[in-house]
Amino acid sequence: MVSGKVIRSLLLIPFSIALAFAQGNLIQSVISKGGGKPNLAVTDFRGTGGAQPLMNAFNGTLFSDLETSGLFNMVSKSFYPLQNPQRPEELKPTSGQGMALVDWAGAPVNANWLAFGYNAAQGGQLVLYGYLYDTAQKTAESAQAIGKRYFGSLDDSGARKVAHEFAADIIQKFGGGSLIGSHIYFVRETGRTKEIWQMDYDGQNQRPLTHSGSLSIMPAVSPDGTKLAYTSFASGTPKLSLISTESGRPLRFYNQEASLNATPSFSPDGKTLYYASSASGLSQIYAANLDGTNFRRVSVSKAIQVEPKVNPKGGVIAFVAGPGHQQIYRMNMEGADMERLTNGEGEASNPAWSPDGRLLLFAWTRGYATGGFNIFLMDPSTREYDQLTSNAGRNENPSWAPDGRHLVFTSNRTGIFQIYTMLADGSQLQRLTSSGVNRSPVWGK
Amino acid sequence: MKMNRTAGTICLAAALALGTAACKKKTPIAPPAAPITSGNTDTVDPNAGKLKPAILSFSVEPSSIERGQSATLRWSVSNANAVSIDNGIGEVQGAGTRRITPIESTTFRLTAAGPNGTISGTATVNVTGTAPTNTGLAPAGTFEQVVNSQLSDALFDYDGNTIRSDAQQALNKDAEVLKKIFADFPNRSVIVEGHCDERGSAEYNLGLGDQRASSAKAYLVQLGVSGDRLKTVSYGKERPQCTEANDDCYQKNRRAHFSAGQ
Numbered sequence: 014m015v016s017g018k019v020i021r022s023l024l025l026i027p028f029s030i031a032l033a034f035a036q037g038n039l040i041q042s043v044i045s046k047g048g049g050k051p052n053l054a055v056t057d058f059r060g061t062g063g064a065q066p067l068m069n070a071f072n073g074t075l076f077s078d079l080e081t082s083g084l085f086n087m088v089s090k091s092f093y094p095l096q097n098p099q100r101p102e103e104l105k106p107t108s109g110q111g112m113a114l115v116d117w118a119g120a121p122v123n124a125n126w127l128a129f130g131y132n133a134a135q136g137g138q139l140v141l142y143g144y145l146y147d148t149a150q151k152t153a154e155s156a157q158a159i160g161k162r163y164f165g166s167l168d169d170s171g172a173r174k175v176a177h178e179f180a181a182d183i184i185q186k187f188g189g190g191s192l193i194g195s196h197i198y199f200v201r202e203t204g205r206t207k208e209i210w211q212m213d214y215d216g217q218n219q220r221p222l223t224h225s226g227s228l229s230i231m232p233a234v235s236p237d238g239t240k241l242a243y244t245s246f247a248s249g250t251p252k253l254s255l256i257s258t259e260s261g262r263p264l265r266f267y268n269q270e271a272s273l274n275a276t277p278s279f280s281p282d283g284k285t286l287y288y289a290s291s292a293s294g295l296s297q298i299y300a301a302n303l304d305g306t307n308f309r310r311v312s313v314s315k316a317i318q319v320e321p322k323v324n325p326k327g328g329v330i331a332f333v334a335g336p337g338h339q340q341i342y343r344m345n346m347e348g349a350d351m352e353r354l355t356n357g358e359g360e361a362s363n364p365a366w367s368p369d370g371r372l373l374l375f376a377w378t379r380g381y382a383t384g385g386f387n388i389f390l391m392d393p394s395t396r397e398y399d400q401l402t403s404n405a406g407r408n409e410n411p412s413w414a415p416d417g418r419h420l421v422f423t424s425n426r427t428g429i430f431q432i433y434t435m436l437a438d439g440s441q442l443q444r445l446t447s448s449g450v451n452r453s454p455v456w457g458k
Numbered sequence: 459m460k461m462n463r464t465a466g467t468i469c470l471a472a473a474l475a476l477g478t479a480a481c482k483k484k485t486p487i488a489p490p491a492a493p494i495t496s497g498n499t500d501t502v503d504p505n506a507g508k509l510k511p512a513i514l515s516f517s518v519e520p521s522s523i524e525r526g527q528s529a530t531l532r533w534s535v536s537n538a539n540a541v542s543i544d545n546g547i548g549e550v551q552g553a554g555t556r557r558i559t560p561i562e563s564t565t566f567r568l569t570a571a572g573p574n575g576t577i578s579g580t581a582t583v584n585v586t587g588t589a590p591t592n593t594g595l596a597p598a599g600t601f602e603q604v605v606n607s608q609l610s611d612a613l614f615d616y617d618g619n620t621i622r623s624d625a626q627q628a629l630n631k632d633a634e635v636l637k638k639i640f641a642d643f644p645n646r647s648v649i650v651e652g653h654c655d656e657r658g659s660a661e662y663n664l665g666l667g668d669q670r671a672s673s674a675k676a677y678l679v680q681l682g683v684s685g686d687r688l689k690t691v692s693y694g695k696e697r698p699q700c701t702e703a704n705d706d707c708y709q710k711n712r713r714a715h716f717s718a719g720q
Contacts, residue, residue, distance in 0.1 A: 204548030205556075207696070226554050228696050231661060244664070250691045251664060272690045273668045276661045289665060291692075294672065296665030317665035338617060339662040362659030376659065383616070384657030409659065448540075449549060453660070 037399030039372060039390050043418055043437040051187070053085040054117055054124035056097040058141075063134035067172035071132060071141075074173045077215070078180035079128070081443060083418065083436040084187045092121045099131040101144060101160065104153045114156055118148035125149065126158070128183060132172070139165045141175040145183055158186060173217065190416030196258070196457050197421050198222070198232045198241060199432050202450040209243055211258065214414070214434070214456070216445030222261045229254070233278040234457030240264065240303070242277035242286055251275045253288055255303065258457070267305030274299075276319045287311070287321040287330065298332055298348065312348035320363065326370035331393075333362050341375055343393060354393050355379075362386070363410050367417055374401075374411035374420060388422055390437060401439055412455045421445075421454040511538035511572035518558070518566065518583045525587035526603030531556045531566060538570035538577075559602070560585055601643045602718040608635045609648075609716040612674050613709060617658065619669040621677050625714075629674060632716070633681035640687055647687040647719035650675045654695045655708035667692030674714035689719050 055076055060068045080087050094111025098104050105113045117124045130143040141163040150156035163178050165171030181191040195214045200207050201221070207228045212219040223229040228246035235241070238258060245254040253274045255264040268274050271292035278287050280300075290299040293310065298321045301308035312318055316335040323330050323346075331343050331354070341361045344351040355361040359378035366373060373393055376386040380400075388411045391398040402408040406426035413420055414434070419441075421434045427444075432454045435442040514534040523529050534553040535541055542549045544567045547556060558564075563585045569578040587599070609632050612625035621629065636648060652671030654663035671690035679685040699715075700707040 204542075204550050205697075206550070206554075208551075221551075224551065224554075226551070226556075230696065246693075246696075250689075251694075272672070273664060273692050275664045289661075291665070291668045291672075296668055317662065317669060319661045319665045333659070333662055335617075335662075339658060360658060360662075362662055386659070 037390075037397075039392055039397060039399045040401070040438045043367070043372065043390070050084060050086045051125040052088050052123055053079060053126045053128065053183075054088040054093065054122055055079060056093070056099075056127070056129040057090075058129070058131055059099060060132040061134060063167055064132040064139055064172075067139065067167070067169055068132065070169040071172040071176045074176035074215075075128075075180055077443075078177060079183060081419070081434070081436070081441040082180075082184045082187075082189050083438070083441055084184060084189045085126075088122055088124050092123075094122070098129050100142070101146075101153050101157065104146075114146060114148045114150070114153075128179075130179075132175070134167055137167060139167045139171045139175060141165070141179060143175075143179040143182070145186065159183065189418070192414055192416055192419065194458070195415050196234075196238065197432065197434075197445065197454050198234055198258070198457060199423075199446070199454040200230050200232065200452045201446075201448075202452070209241065209256075210451075212445065216432075216443070219446070219448075222256060222258065224261075231276050231453055232455055234258065234455050235279045236281060236283045236458075238458030240279075240283075242279065242288075244275040244277070253277050253286070253305070255286075265304055269299070269301070269305065269308045276321070278320070278322050280323050281325045281327060287323060289319040289321065298330065310348075311346075312344060312351070314351070318342075322364050322366055324366050324370045325368055329393075331364040331366065331373060333364065341373070341391075354391065354396065356396075359383075360386075361389075365412050365420075367413050368415060369417060374413060376409040376411065388420070401435075401437060410453045410455075414456045415458055419456075421456045423452045423454060509537040509572075510575040511570040511577050512536050513568060513570055513577060513579045516568045516579045516581050518581045521582065522584040522586065524600065525561055525585050526559070526600045526606065528557050528559045528602070529583045531558055531581065533568055535568070535570040537574065538572040540571040541568065543568045558583065559606075601639070601646050604639055604642075605648055605716055605718045608639075611713040611715050612677075614670055614712040614714075616655070616708070616712065617666065619666065619673045621673055625674075626677070629677050630681065633678050633683050636678065636683045636688075640684055647689055649717045649719045650678075650688055650690045651697075651715045651717060652690065652692045652694075653697065653699075653711050653713050653715060655711045656695050656698060656701070656703070657708065658695070660694055660696070663694035664692050667694045670712075670714050687719075 057072050079085055094116045096111040098112055107113050108116050117127045127146045127148050133140050143161055145159035146156040147158055159182055163175040165175040177193050181193045192214045197212050197214055199210055201210045206226055207230050208221050209223045209229050209232050210219055210221050225247045230244050232241055232243040240255055241258050242255050244251050251273050252268045253266055255266045269292055271290045273291040273296055276289045285300050287300050289296045296317045296319055298312040298318050299308055300311050318332055318334040320333045321330050329343050333339050334342050338360045339362055341354045341364050342351055343354055361375055361377040363376045364373050373391045375389055377389045378385050386407050386409045387403055388401040388408050389398050390401055406424050408422055408424045411420050411422040419434055419436055423430050424433055430450050430452045431444055432446045432451045433444050514536055516533040518529050518531050520529055532555045541552055545564055565580050565582040567578055567580050610628040612628045650671045652667030654667050671692055675688045675690050698711045700710050
């Protein structure tokens with residue numbers, strides 16, 4: 014049931030992106046928001062006075078956010094005219110030098126849209142004046158799609174903040190969801206300990222949330238982003254722990270008696286924890302309230318079961334199970350109608366539902382040696398699937414971004430496991446971590 | 459906490475030379491590179507300005523143990539963003555503890571690196587006693603010593619928890635040893651750890667390791683070992699004993715292993 018690999022035309026994919034794989038129908042359905050991508054030019058913004066030293070951080074962040082959104086063909090800066098406007102008042106009807114919209118609309122730039130503006134240090138704050146103009150319009154008034162001020166602190170983090178906000182406004186104009194404020198939680202291994210860490214979606218502000226001096230692994234984030242559940246060895250055996258993502262403060266959780274309570278995830282309403290427990294003598298799927306009370310067995314089988322994931326639209330639980338080599342299964346909320354989704358080849362793990370509940374990301378060794386996991390995307394209703402990574406080490410633990418187009422995963426393609434994000438078509442690959450060994454990312458609000 | 463390098467070094471040398479706990483009260487520590495104005499700093503401060511990294515404390519308690527016993531390394535540093543300890547411990551947090559069971563006297567070196575420099579300090583644990591004799595059921599020292607030296611791993615097939623014939627042989631012998639251990643140490647329990655190789659997913663391997671531990675335990679109980687005193691824990695693939703990507707190492711890691719419980 015492999016989907017026909019549809020080679021996307023070069024018009025849709027910038028040639029700078031190295032695509033290891035021809036793109037399948039599923040990937041296209043995730044990435045394209047209908048129609049071709051507009052060509053976007055983004056000038057290098059300048060800053061007045063105290064804002065000037067911050068422009069490297071600002072321009073880098075703005076360009077990166079727009080590029081990684083995957084919504085635009087970013088026009089190469091080598092095609093830009095010699096001059097560029099900073100304020101709408103500077104725009105001229107004709108110029109030939111870059112001070113008129115027609116200079117950007119015509120060859121060789123061929124931009125459909127121009128983002129420009131400037132930064133100023135005003136009253137100890139950083140103020141960004143950001144504009145987005147439609148280059149096809151005749152007058153500056155009709156061309157303006159965005160004209161807005163943004164405020165931040167007068168330092169690099171303030172510059173990145175206003176750049177993120179301006180980029181989010183542009184992305185929203187083109188139907189993309191904003192990733193601003195979203196966090197990625199992951200496991201960092203140092204020596205014999207593993208702790209849960211948090212970072213911004215672009216890899217900034219990495220900090221530990223747990224200080225167990227033990228193994229804190231397999232994090233899951235609540236739908237509202239306020240709580241984190243994970244598997245902790247602090248008491249000697251694997252048990253579930255819950256903490257607040259804001260403070261790292263532990264939340265009370267009663268673990269049912271078992272040698273193993275592990276691989277938690279939250280229900281879509283955030284009120285129930287689904288997890289694997291060996292309370293019956295074999296790891297099976299259980300559910301409990303967020304304080305561990307009212308625990309109940311969901312599934313009854315004779316095979317190891319782990320990693321339950323409730324579909325965001327409800328009704329279905331995806332999970333990983335034997336017997337024999339691990340595969341992806343689904344069942345209903347009562348543990349009935351169990352059905353294997355992967356075809357039995359290789360080993361499969363780490364199911365992750367898309368925010369709209371339509372598609373599953375997962376890791377699979379299909380086509381590779383044992384342990385050779387790659388990221389796959391499946392439509393469970395048709396069993397059609399596409400492969401998103403290949404020939405780049407071991408790739409595991411995919412998790413969707415809130416925008417439903419990006420994903421985060423771990424890969425040892427450099428020899429050491431690190432955290433990466435990319436668009437579902439494999440483009441816009443960003444490496445977010447470099448210190449320590451980093452695994453098991455989950456993307457939360 | 460006193461910060462005197464000379465005293466610490468002399469003390470260390472004396473401890474090493476004499477093999478005694480002569481320096482029990484004075485933990486050897488490296489000098490601070492910046493004045494310490496307050497008590498312990500619990501975490502590494504990424505915004506530590508121009509302050510140089512400092513080792514607020516680095517000790518091992520107790521500083522002298524018998525072979526087979528454990529000691530605890532304890533440390534706290536400030537103004538560092540990378541802290542590591544040698545002798546197989548590796549990168550650590552800015553403050554923490556680590557249980558160690560060295561088989562011989564060992565000096566641990568802690569290195570703290572920050573944006574404004576690097577500093578290191580040492581702590582030594584003296585280990586006394588003779589090497590554990592591996593003579594079957596001969597009485598030998600502490601509970602930990604006996605568990606660590608006289609019980610053999612049971613090995614498993616890939617993705618399997620069946621007790622195969624070589625594992626049966628190991629567990630048959632382990633059963634006799636366990637009965638004697640439980641008789642000699644009536645208040646202690648033994649942990650059956652289930653481990654996996656690195657190839658399957660970490661999540662599935664937690665379930666698989668749990669199966670391996672409980673299969674090994676069930677086999678031992680069937681041979682008359684007290685089930686109440688055998689606890690199981692799955693480490694999945696979180697605690698491999700080797701990390702090479704080859705079949706030998708994979709096989710070594712697919713095991714039920716015994717360790718000392720409470």
